[in-house]
Amino acid sequence: MGKIVVFANQKGGVGKTTTAVNLGAYLAEASKRVLLIDFDPQANSSSSLGIDGRGRGIYELLIGSIQPRDVVQETKVPGLFIIASSIHLTGATVELINMPGREYLLKKAIEELRGDFDYLFIDCPPSLGLLTVNGLVAADAVIIPLQCEYFAMEGLSKLLKTIQRVQQKLNPGLKIGGILFTMFDSRTRLANEVVKEVSSYFKENVFTTIIPRNVRLSEAPSFARPINQYDPECIGARSYRRLAQEVLEHV
Numbered sequence: 001m002g003k004i005v006v007f008a009n010q011k012g013g014v015g016k017t018t019t020a021v022n023l024g025a026y027l028a029e030a031s032k033r034v035l036l037i038d039f040d041p042q043a044n045s046s047s048s049l050g051i052d053g054r055g056r057g058i059y060e061l062l063i064g065s066i067q068p069r070d071v072v073q074e075t076k077v078p079g080l081f082i083i084a085s086s087i088h089l090t091g092a093t094v095e096l097i098n099m100p101g102r103e104y105l106l107k108k109a110i111e112e113l114r115g116d117f118d119y120l121f122i123d124c125p126p127s128l129g130l131l132t133v134n135g136l137v138a139a140d141a142v143i144i145p146l147q148c149e150y151f152a153m154e155g156l157s158k159l160l161k162t163i164q165r166v167q168q169k170l171n172p173g174l175k176i177g178g179i180l181f182t183m184f185d186s187r188t189r190l191a192n193e194v195v196k197e198v199s200s201y202f203k204e205n206v207f208t209t210i211i212p213r214n215v216r217l218s219e220a221p222s223f224a225r226p227i228n229q230y231d232p233e234c235i236g237a238r239s240y241r242r243l244a245q246e247v248l249e250h251v
């Protein structure tokens with residue numbers, strides 16, 4: 001049975017998608033079968049890998065117009081598969097809000113795919129709305145990418161409260177897979193302080209690997225490649241490779 005990991009943080013642009021795509025690529029490189037589920041109407045995971053989710057994506061799976069195995073697409077990375085997203089998912093929040101068991105829709109939709117993969121990754125949109133709650137309900141573990149800046153801390157407590165509510169009411173099996181520092185710039189004092197403070201509070205719930213700010217990571221999506229294919233020797237690539245090792249050992 002594959003492990004379901006959700007990448008969540010209601011703050012936008014903190015590295016959820018970059019982490020889901022590149023960590024997924026490195027786990028695939030380590031001979032794992034990985035399914036990346038793009039659960040964001042912005043469809044950044046899909047476009048990062050050059051995949052179009054119109055007509056054949058997570059929205060169609062949620063409303064039941066397509067079967068789970070027919071919605072999975074191959075990517076250019078052997079072992080890495082994707083359920084793509086599209087702008088159609090925007091309407092889902094409104095359409096699904098009155099459905100019975102609305103928090104369990106994603107969990108049910110991907111249930112029969114679980115046996116086909118070692119890891120199923122869910123890339124969430126930047127909100128704590130119904131989509132992210134569905135992601136948290138479906139998952140075994142949540143990874144929280146955290147940009148090393150002051151406002152990151154404010155959002156974190158709200159996110160942790162949501163996670164706690166989900167654990168209490170909807171998914172008691174949900175674990176914190178870890179907080180991941182992203183876009184770290186060692187030259188700034190604030191970044192160092194955030195890492196120190198968050199690490200001393202969350203202790204073993206923080207990944208040892210820290211993802212540095214690295215322009216190659218931000219370029220790779222426009223070439224529709226994960227970093228292991230775009231520039232495998234850059235510092236961003238090396239840090240995601242190390243993170244994959246950590247995830248294999250601990251998550």
Ligand SMILES: Nc1ncnc2c1ncn2[C@@H]1O[C@H](COP(=O)(O)OP(=O)(O)OP(=O)(O)O)[C@@H](O)[C@H]1O
Pocket residue numbers: 011012013014015016017018019040042044124125126182183184211212213214215217218219221236
């Ligand atoms: N370590 C990094 N170094 C440099 N740029 C990065 C790094 N990680 C992510 N980026 C860039 O920062 C931007 C935001 O990253 P990303 O899309 O992964 O965040 P996100 O949390 O998924 O955003 P959203 O909340 O909108 O879904 C992107 O342009 C991405 O390429």
Ligand SMILES: [Mg+2]
Pocket residue numbers: 016017018040044045123124125
């Ligand atoms: Mg994203």
